[in-house]
Amino acid sequence: MKSALSAFVRDSGDQVAETGAPTATRPIPGPAPLSLEALKDVSVIFFEGLHVAQLKFSEKYGPVCRFANPASLNGATSWVFINSPENIQHVCATNVRNYSRRYLPDIYTYVTHGKGILGSQDEYNARHRRLCSGPFRNKWQLQRFSSVVVERSKRLVDIFSAAAAADPSGAFTTDVATQTQRLTLDVVGLVAFSHDFACVEQVQRDLAGATAGDGRSGVLQDRVLWAVNTFGEVLAQVFITPLPLLKAMDRLGAPHLRQLGEAVSVMRAAMLDVIAERRASLAAGGRGRDDLLQALLTATEDDGRGLSDEELWEDVHDIMGAGHETTATTTAALLYCISAHPHVRQRLEEELDAVLADGEAPTYESLERMPYLQACAKEVMRLYPAIPVFPREAARPDVLPTGHGVAAGDVVFMSSYALGRSEAVWGPDVLEFDPDRFSPEREARQHRFQWLPFGAGPRMCLGASFAQMSVALMAATLLQRFRFTPLAPCSPLIPVGYDITMNFGPSGGLRMRVAPRQRGQQQ
Numbered sequence: 324m325k326s327a328l329s330a331f332v333r334d335s336g337d338q339v340a341e342t343g344a345p346t347a348t349r350p351i352p353g354p355a356p357l358s359l360e361a362l363k364d365v366s367v368i369f370f371e372g373l374h375v376a377q378l379k380f381s382e383k384y385g386p387v388c389r390f391a392n393p394a395s396l397n398g399a400t401s402w403v404f405i406n407s408p409e410n411i412q413h414v415c416a417t418n419v420r421n422y423s424r425r426y427l428p429d430i431y432t433y434v435t436h437g438k439g440i441l442g443s444q445d446e447y448n449a450r451h452r453r454l455c456s457g458p459f460r461n462k463w464q465l466q467r468f469s470s471v472v473v474e475r476s477k478r479l480v481d482i483f484s485a486a487a488a489a490d491p492s493g494a495f496t497t498d499v500a501t502q503t504q505r506l507t508l509d510v511v512g513l514v515a516f517s518h519d520f521a522c523v524e525q526v527q528r529d530l531a532g533a534t535a536g537d538g539r540s541g542v543l544q545d546r547v548l549w550a551v552n553t554f555g556e557v558l559a560q561v562f563i564t565p566l567p568l569l570k571a572m573d574r575l576g577a578p579h580l581r582q583l584g585e586a587v588s589v590m591r592a593a594m595l596d597v598i599a600e601r602r603a604s605l606a607a608g609g610r611g612r613d614d615l616l617q618a619l620l621t622a623t624e625d626d627g628r629g630l631s632d633e634e635l636w637e638d639v640h641d642i643m644g645a646g647h648e649t650t651a652t653t654t655a656a657l658l659y660c661i662s663a664h665p666h667v668r669q670r671l672e673e674e675l676d677a678v679l680a681d682g683e684a685p686t687y688e689s690l691e692r693m694p695y696l697q698a699c700a701k702e703v704m705r706l707y708p709a710i711p712v713f714p715r716e717a718a719r720p721d722v723l724p725t726g727h728g729v730a731a732g733d734v735v736f737m738s739s740y741a742l743g744r745s746e747a748v749w750g751p752d753v754l755e756f757d758p759d760r761f762s763p764e765r766e767a768r769q770h771r772f773q774w775l776p777f778g779a780g781p782r783m784c785l786g787a788s789f790a791q792m793s794v795a796l797m798a799a800t801l802l803q804r805f806r807f808t809p810l811a812p813c814s815p816l817i818p819v820g821y822d823i824t825m826n827f828g829p830s831g832g833l834r835m836r837v838a839p840r841q842r843g844q845q846q
């Protein structure tokens with residue numbers, strides 16, 4: 324039977340099939356090593372980001388281009404940028420064995436010691452994925468998690484309703500990106516280890532003009548919250564800085580490595596306490612919880628091996644890190660795009676009102692009856708994928724379907740952002756927000772590897788189904804009760820930037836006016 328989310332997730336994951344590679348070889352275009360052209364091109368990466376660079380490179384050189392790396396920086400022979408569904412299919416599915424390793428920045432390997440899900444490779448990664456992905460694929464577990472998402476979203480609705488009622492105009496203005504961050508951190512804490520960060524409560528204080536604490540109190544909730552935020556912020560600042568430079572900066576007093584170390588030890592200590600408590604409770608015959616930690620504590624492989632405490636905290640931490648900002652920014656972008664396109668909003672409100680009775684909350688099952696909402700979410704992720712690039716390392720020489728040769732040691736960059744904004748793939752109206760691109764008929768004509776906000780292959784996002792369900796449920800719960808209006812001037816495209824995940828530029832948010840809406844309300 325098709326699950327409620329089967330319409331969301333495309334079959335681009337975990338395939339390991341090897342077929343004969345094409346033999347014809349063409350040189351890959353790109354600037355001459357150390358030339359002025361190469362310098363100009365590479366400066367785009369530094370000034371505009373890897374995601375924009377990849378799009379510009381594909382417009383300039385075509386679907387494949389190569390940058391030689393004469394100094395073999397980070398051990399790579401060359402950087403190869405590919406931007407066509409056919410070549411991506413080759414790398415992520417057809418000849419995936421040659422590209423099974425994710426290329427990781429120095430700092431990430433340094434901080435994770437090659438452990439956890441995100442920072443590991445090969446068998447270690449495969450084993451941890453096997454154990455951790457279960458709860459995010461299992462329908463029963465997803466249904467349980469969906470109640471957490473809706474319960475938290477309804478709490479946010481209550482706080483928004485109170486803020487609107489308290490304002491003489493009947494509406495209020497807020498940074499929706501910050502509020503969705505709080506919502507998803509609560510959800511991910513509850514789903515991962517039944518821990519309530521109660522960040523949504525901060526929304527109430529925020530709208531009443533109170534400031535947040537610095538999070539350094541002794542309370543577990545505050546310590547972990549401080550550590551999660553510090554870890555993400557500092558890592559983002561130094562993500563592409565080579566490690567030797569960072570170590571030299573550290574000796575000169577730069578705070579990054581020290582702050583990262585402090586955040587990791589706070590998270591580790593807090594999580595190890597939670598794990599010890601949970602093991603003790605289980606040993607004493609306690610009932611246990613329906614969360615990821617519980618699933619991992621009891622999960623074993625065929626050989627009876629389970630995860631050690633160290634492995635457990637690293638995996639739970641990675642899932643929280645990978646899951647919270649990504650889901651939050653996607654939801655905020657979705658609310659913005661829907662609100663900036665009144666005809667889309669009208670259709671979506673009609674769908675919500677037709678599927679949900681007055682006061683009825685959306686559920687895992689009811690999402691299946693909201694194809695337009697699903698199409699809107701997909702269209703947002705085409706234009707604004709929360710993680711824009713997914714790189715792999717080539718183990719051996721290979722030939723891409725376009726006939727271009729890849730060398731052993733090349734880093735192959737694929738980008739959901741560049742792919743989603745490729746005119747060659749989506750047509751001349753590529754920058755228009757048009758959810759009808761994902762109508763069943765039009766979607767059926769698309770290449771399986773042309774919409775990849777969750778990456779593809781054995782390192783594909785393991786929370787993809789959960790993430791899509793969460794984004795849709797949060798948006799449905801909020802849009803059922805409110806109309807969001809972007810503040811003028813409202814640009815059709817959101818200016819996004821990326822550190823590790825998407826952000827909304829220097830202004831740091833997506834400010835919108837929030838007003839209660841009635842069922843059946845016209846534009």
Ligand code: HEM
Nearest residue numbers: 441645646649650709710713777778779782783784786790
């Ligand atoms: C809209 C939200 C999300 C987006 C757009 C997203 C996207 C991605 C992408 C692009 C990758 C890299 C894939 C690749 O290299 O092929 C990734 C990895 C990952 N994601 Fe997500 N993600 C989201 C939410 C989540 C959630 C909610 C969770 C957990 C519940 C999660 C857990 C992970 C993990 C653990 C990895 C690392 C997998 C590995 O290294 O093997 N993600 N995600």
